[in-house]
Amino acid sequence: MTSDLKRVERAIYPARLRKTLLDLLDIYSPSGKEEDMQLYLTEILERGGAVVKRQEVEEERYNLLVTMGKGEPLLYLVGHVDTIPAWDLESSGPNEENGIFYGLGSADMKGGCAAMVETWLALSEALPSAERPPVGLLLVVGEEENGDGSAAFLESRRPPWVIIGEPTGLAPCFAHYGYLEASFITSGLRSHSSLPELGHNAVESMLRLLLHLGKNALFNREESDIVYSIREMSSSPAGFVVPDRCETWIDLHLPPGREPEIVQEAIRRIVAEAHRYIPDLVVEVNFDFTFGGYDLGSENRMASCLKEIYAELNLPFRLDSFRSHSDGNLFFAAGTNPLILGPGSLETAHTPDEQVLFEDVLTAARIYAALCLKFSA
Template sequence: MTNHAARVESWLDERADEMARLLERLVAVDSENPPGRALGRCARILSEAMGRLGLSPEIIGIADPSGRLEDPCVVRGTAGAGDPLLYLHGHFDVVPAQSRDQFTPVRRDGRITGRGTADMKGGIVAMLYGAAAAGELGLVGTGRIVVHLVCDEETGSVLGAGHLRDAGLIDPAAVAMVTAEPSGGVVWNAARGALSLRVEVRGREAHVGQADRGVNAFGHMLHVARPVERHAAETAGRHTVLPMSAGDARGNMLVVGGLSGSGSSFNVVPGSAFFTVDGRYDPEEDLQAELKRLTRIVEDAASEIGAEVSVHVTQLQPPAATPRDHPAAVALARVVGDLHGAPARFETCPGILETRWYAQLGIPAFGHGPGLLEVSHGPGEYVDEAAVRRCAAVYALYAGDMLP
């Protein structure tokens, strides 16, 4: 173990209880999204923690045209003051809980259980203490670490990470970006893209006693959805060449009809119907081409029976990938391997990551965090305290490698 690593780990071990208490405090804030509640309250706790750690906190308010989110904002902190720049990025919103008990954190046997521990409030604690350790121990050199924490990752991240990009708050000259998503110790150097659609079908209402005068939108919807389902099965057979976890499917994933509905009453011919299509696409895929393909499938099926349809795009987020031989990837793998005592593994995240907002600007971007994907979003979500500290050490030492 290098002298830097020993100093960093000692610094973090001395603050183990402090880190756990901060995580417990964050978990107790029910920042569920949707609906997007308690975001300002969580942001203030994060800002206070950044202040105590010497990270020069700033809360940046964000306008939400929908009015759905409660006090939407970005929390930004900095260690160091030089030009070479490393971003640490995370989100403090969490998916809805299965039980309100999940907002009462339980600390037992080196593990903290509760909503958001893995995804990704445990990762946030690791990033804050990793940045603080790098700053206090002189690892940032003549550079700086900027921590970005956003409020809406679970619902698309357009307001949070999108605001950072649109407002020019992401510097394309940054040396790298890491987000503390629950990668379970591997390095996610690639992530899938997302394409989501809502297909609406219009018919004509009529009372059941005069059903022959109506146009049944539900029946038309079934006809239109069937070829989309066949396409979903076909596209799942297109496999990425990039490495993935043994438990993750290597093909594109589409869910047809995750949401659907029709009609106004049981005794009225439905005059409208809808269904959704939600896809996760491997990094090799062209999402614009896939959008055209899906739209054509829907329109061709509709024309066969004279159905009136419209296709609405509700999400289009590109995939992101950084080559494993990129110098920033090689440096991260070296740090992770040294701290884990085994060579680092690169894999493709089976979902989408906010790495995309940085990768679009040419910044090498990675996911590496202390949680486990398989427990995230579940009723028994947890994170190991040792994993939080180990990832904090990764972030600090990676800054020492990347910032001269």
């Protein structure tokens, strides 16, 4: 371990990191309402001597951007400060038991954000300004919705590499699934619910359509390489009537190499076939949100640095593919290499039992610090 890294390691303070994580979990920051988080993080970083820039995304919504070292950063640590909306605000606050932190966003990804901020503070404290590596810290809004924070950043900057602290169980992910959001709208004829024979039930059409989709090999969970989930369904809220409209959203996660456009065409063909089996089917299919996956491989400088760091920290070096959607898809499409690496796991993210092990958050800070030094050397 180099002398610089030893100094930075000593400057990573578990007590400070623990407080930062608890404070972040105590701030409710769903997409669109991230300002309290950004104000808190600005205060921490400025107290540590950083010059924090606000990058406007829209009115009262902005990213935070900090850089150090000489020249344009070769590497950015990227964290998103927003979460999904709370399922129960009273029970979604922070709680700690036996070194495990529970709460909304603990895994996705306030644990990663806390580790990145601690990394930044340790680098700033341990190294004189002239010795600091050319790296950046980017804390973005809007990842859980449409990625508008990262999109705003990419309008003016395209760094060679970014590390995104999504929950991977500390397994480096150089491969990333693509994402396809499909919406299906069935139309019917409204009638009084006591006279269904006079109408046409859009919900019944939708259920038959979903069953038809489920019979296709593309949606066979045991055989298909596509991960799909029926996320939401709603019908026209008209009271005591046969509904004349039903809308369903399906999330599809596509492994690297699966072209979203080909999957879209396959779904359109399946839906077209459904007209043969579902009487009077009227359906509209839309694909509003689409990103291809990627695989950067493991023969690159970033992977070489990680192998050394994991050996020094006595961590198992296990590569994985990130199975969810993230801003990594946006960065890759813009020409930047995104590594997904952070504490916590997708298994509990977005659930009432969301959690992160504090020891993993602390380890993540050490990994990020070592990467900033080794990769930029």
